Amino acid sequence: MRNNIYVLHERGTVSHFIGLEYYASTVNADVQFREFSITRFLLKSIFRLDYNLFIKQIKNIIFLISLSFTSKRTVIVGIAPLDWRMVFLRFLLKGHRVFYFTSWSDWSGKYYPKKKLNSCHFIRKTWRKFLEEDITGVFSVTNTGLKSLTKHYKIKVSTSVVYHSYKKLETHAIPTEFSDKIKLIYVGRLVKEKGIKELIELIKKLDPTKFSLTIVGAGELKPLVEKNAKEISNIEYKGFISSKKDLWKLFHAHDVQLLFSRKSDRWEELFGMVIIEAMANGVITISTNHSGPKEIIDHNINGFIIPDDSSLIENTKEILENKLSNLEYLKEQAEIKAVKYSAKNISFKWKSLLNE
Template sequence: MKDTACKILYVLHKKGENSHYKGLVALAEQNNMQVKFREFSIIGRSLKGIFKLDGKLYAKQWVNLFFMLGLLFSKNKRVVLGIAPYDYKLRSVLFFLKNHKVYYHTSWTSWDGSYYPKKKFVTDKLKQKWADFLETTSEHIFAVSGKTKEELTTHYNVPASKVSVVYHTVDPQFFIDYKVQKKHGSFIYVGRLLEEKGLTELLNFFAEKPSYTFTIVGNGTLENMVNEYAAKYPNIVYKGYVSDKEMLAKLYQEHQFLLMNSQRTERWEELFGMSIVEAMACKTIPVATSHSGPKEIIKTGENGILVQEGKMVSFLENELLNLDIVKLSTNAYQTAVLYTEEEVAKRWEPILA
C-alpha cells in the first residue's frame, strides 16, 4: 500500500500498546486504510535494547526515529497519540506533530489535577500546555471509558461532542462455544490478587460453603494466602495466572458467576475491566461492587448484578436463588457483542471526518 497521509493512520505511543487499538484497525480495514504503530520514547527504548541485547527492539527504534524526523517534513498525517496525563514530553512530541492532525487516546479517569502518574517537571505552565492540547490542539479525544469522558468534559473546556468513548475489544476467542457445561453454584474470580479486590472476604465465605465452588485466576501479593485456602478447602481452586485465551474462555464457560468484590481506596476504584466483558461473552453472569467501571457495563437485574460495598456476602447468602439465570446469562452475552472489534470500530469513526 502506498504510504500517503490519506491511506494511513498512525498510533504514536511511548512504548506501543497495539492490543488497545483492534477497533481502530478494524475501522481502517473497512475503509481500505492501514494502521501503523510508532513509539516516541526512542532513547529510552534504544538503551533498553542495548542493555538487554534485544536487537529487534533496538532496530525498531531506528524506524521510530525516521518516522519522527519525517513528521517535520510532511503534513496532515492522522496521528493517534497515547501519552500519560501531564507528561512533560508532550511539548517535544507536539513539536514534531505541529503540522499534523492529532487525536488523543486516554484511559485516565482523574482529570481534576489532584492525582496523575507522571509528576516529573510538572508545573503550572505544563498544565496549561496540556489544557491547550486537550481543548484546542487535539482534533478529537478518544476515551476508553465514560468516566474518562465525564472527567475531561467537567474539568476542561472540552465539549462532549469532542470526546468519543472507545472501549477495548473482546478477543473473538471468548465468543467460541467450547461446549463446556456450566456447573451449578460455581463462581470464578479473574484478576490481580490484591487486598483491595475483596478476596479475603470471598475466601472466608466460600470456606464455609462447601456446596459452592470458587475458582481463582490471577497472581499478586495474596497468592500465598489463596494457595493456603485452596490446599485446605476442596471447593476452592487456584489456577494461577492464565494467559492462554482458549483456556481462560473454557474456565469462564464452566462457571455461572464472575465475582468482583472490589473495595475503594483513596487512590483507586475498579475501572473498566475486560474480565467482566470476557465473562459475559462466555454467558457467565457478573456480580460486582458498584464502582465506576462495572457500572458502565452492568445493568443490575438485566445483564448482571451490582451490589454496594460490604453487601457482597449478604447478596450471595440471601438473593442468589431469586435470580433469573437464563435471562441474565442471555443478556450478558448480548452486552458482550457490543465490545467486538466490529462494534468498537464504529466508535473510532470521528478519525475519518
C-alpha cells in the same frame, strides 16, 4: 497503497484498540503501534541482550524523529493526564492530524495517575493548550471520562466514546461434571488493589458444597493464592493464561465473575475488559462501584454493582446466597449486553471521528 493510522502510547495494551483495528480493516488501512516511553526499555534490551525489544525501541525512536519531518499523519495519542512528556510530544505532533485517546475518568484535578511535575504550572498550561487548541478529536473509553474532560476543559472538537471491545471467539466449553455448584471466577492481576485478599476471605465464608472459585492470573500475591488453593478444597488456581481462546473456554464453564477492585488515590477500575469478555460468554460480574464497571453493568439485570467499602464481602455473600434464583436470566442478559461491545459495533464509534 494502504494508509497508516498510528497509535502512540506509553506502554499501552493493543487489545484496547480491537474496534479501531476492525475499522481500519474496512477502509484499507493498517494500525501501527508506537511507544514514547523508550529510554528504560532501550537500556533493558541492551543489558538483557533482548534483540526484539531493542529493535522495537529503534522503531519507536525513528517514528518520533520522523514526526518532525512529515505532516498530516493520523496519530492517536494515548497518554496519562498531565504527563510531563506532553511538552515534547506536543512539539513533535505539530502539523499532524492528532486525536487524543483517554480512559481516565476524573479530570477535576483531585488526583491524577502521574505525580511527577503534575502541579507545575507550565505542564498544566501545556496540557490545556494541547486539549483546547491542538487536537482534531477526542476518543474516551467511557462517558464518565468524557463528561469530566469536557467539564474541566474547553473541548472544541468532535468527541466519541469508544469502549474497549472484543473479537468473538468460537469456543466449546471445557467439559465438566454436572454440578449444582455456582462456579465463581476471577481473572486479572494478583495484587492488593484487585481485592485478592477479600476474594479469598469470601470463599472461606461460602458453603463449599454450593460454590467453587477459579483464580486466573499472576502477580505479587501469587504465593498467597497458591497457598490457599492447596488448603481450601473449593479454590482452584490456574496460573496465568495467555491464550484468549483458552480463557474464553474457561469463562464459558463458569457462572459469576468477581471483581473486587479497591480504589486508591492513584487508581480505580477505568473499564474492565474481563467484564465484557465474561458477558460474551454468559458470565455475570459482581463488581465494586468503580467508574468503568458502573458504565458496563446494569445492576440486578446483567450483573451486580456493590460499594467499595468494608461491607464488600458481606454484600457479595448476600448476593451469591440469596439473589441468584434467576441466574440463567441474568446470564442471558449479560450475553445480550455484550453485543454492544463487539469489535464491529465499536468500530462505528471510531469511524464517526476518523472519517470526518
